[in-house]
Amino acid sequence: MPEVYRAGSDFAKASSDKEWWKELVDGVLEKVGVEPGRTMLGAFCVRPDQKFMTQQEDEEIVLLLRAHPITNLGWVLLVILMLVLPGLILGTGIFAAVPGKFILVGKLAWYLVTLMYAMERFLYWYYSVFIVTNERLVDIDFENLMYRIITYANLNHIEEPAMVTGGFIRSMFQYGDVFVTTASEKPTIEALGVPYPHKVVDIISRLAEELEKRRERGE
Amino acid sequence: MSQINLIDLISNITLFGVVKWMTVAGLVMYTAFAVVIVRQVGVMTEAVEDDVNGIISLFAWVHLLLAAALIVLAVAVL
Numbered sequence: 001m002p003e004v005y006r007a008g009s010d011f012a013k014a015s016s017d018k019e020w021w022k023e024l025v026d027g028v029l030e031k032v033g034v035e036p037g038r039t040m041l042g043a044f045c046v047r048p049d050q051k052f053m054t055q056q057e058d059e060e061i062v063l064l065l066r067a068h069p070i071t072n073l074g075w076v077l078l079v080i081l082m083l084v085l086p087g088l089i090l091g092t093g094i095f096a097a098v099p100g101k102f103i104l105v106g107k108l109a110w111y112l113v114t115l116m117y118a119m120e121r122f123l124y125w126y127y128s129v130f131i132v133t134n135e136r137l138v139d140i141d142f143e144n145l146m147y148r149i150i151t152y153a154n155l156n157h158i159e160e161p162a163m164v165t166g167g168f169i170r171s172m173f174q175y176g177d178v179f180v181t182t183a184s185e186k187p188t189i190e191a192l193g194v195p196y197p198h199k200v201v202d203i204i205s206r207l208a209e210e211l212e213k214r215r216e217r218g219e
Numbered sequence: 220m221s222q223i224n225l226i227d228l229i230s231n232i233t234l235f236g237v238v239k240w241m242t243v244a245g246l247v248m249y250t251a252f253a254v255v256i257v258r259q260v261g262v263m264t265e266a267v268e269d270d271v272n273g274i275i276s277l278f279a280w281v282h283l284l285l286a287a288a289l290i291v292l293a294v295a296v297l
Contacts, residue, residue: 050267050268050269051267051268052266052267052268053265053266053267064267099235101296101297102235102238102242102297104296105242105289105292105293105296105297106242108289108292109242109245109246109249109289112249112282112285112286112289113249115282115285116252116253116256116282119256119278119279119282120256123259123260123263123275126263126269126271126275127263127264127266127267129266129267140266140267142263148262148263148266150266
């Protein structure tokens with residue numbers, strides 16, 4: 001009987017801890033003026049229902065950020081050019097002496113390479129994410145094939161975050177770079193080209209501040 | 220006798236024959252690269268759980284199959 005009572009008590013404590021976090025995050029998001037949801041083609045997700053590797057049980061994602069979709073414009077245009085290029089080159093007639101079967105295999109190989117290039121660029125964009133949780137910052141970067149860099153910074157150990165934005169395109173589409181200085185070996189965690197950098201900085205600052213207040217109160 | 224065979228062999232080599240086997244060799248290397256992409260997608264999808272992970276994995280496998288099919292096509296057609 002006492003065992004059951006203790007288990008019930010632990011559950012109640014865990015639930016109240018979760019409620020406390022939920023209230024804190026809700027309060028911060030309300031002050032900053034953002035609502036839960038997925039905007040900018042998944043580049044700015046507030047409280048997404050997603051998980052990431054090494055996520056702890058009591059950890060919740062507050063923000064999941066990717067580079068602004070407009071940063072993909074360059075490679076998208078290049079892919080379109082690569083798709084129309086065979087037609088343009090063959091139209092000039094410089095491969096008129098080459099047998100048709102070689103042209104066919106060459107075209108198919110070219111389109112396959114184009115597909116691979118588009119897929120690679122999309123993967124780098126989609127899976128290079130910057131995550132703000134109720135406990136820490138997580139920066140997952142993919143530099144090249146099979147090379148993954150994951151950086152963590154506890155919200156208790158960060159200095160004041162900063163942002164850099166400017167220029168016509170960045171101002172028009174409201175994106176920029178966020179830098180968070182930490183006291184660890186890697187001094188700065190960065191989120192490059194993310195949407196609404198001012199809101200990101202605001203959310204990180206407020207979360208860190210609330211945590212600091214609670215720590216000072218000994219809670 | 221073997222000298223005559225070697226001369227026959229060399230005289231039978233055509234420009235398009237060389238191009239064919241160079242193309243096949245290139246496609247084999249490309250297919251190896253497609254295998255790496257399948258592995259890479261596996262590494263990426265385990266980093267972040269997402270609804271599109273399944274679709275992306277499927278895409279990587281389709282790409283690998285297309286690369287393998289292109290080798291078969293090149294050997295058969297060229």
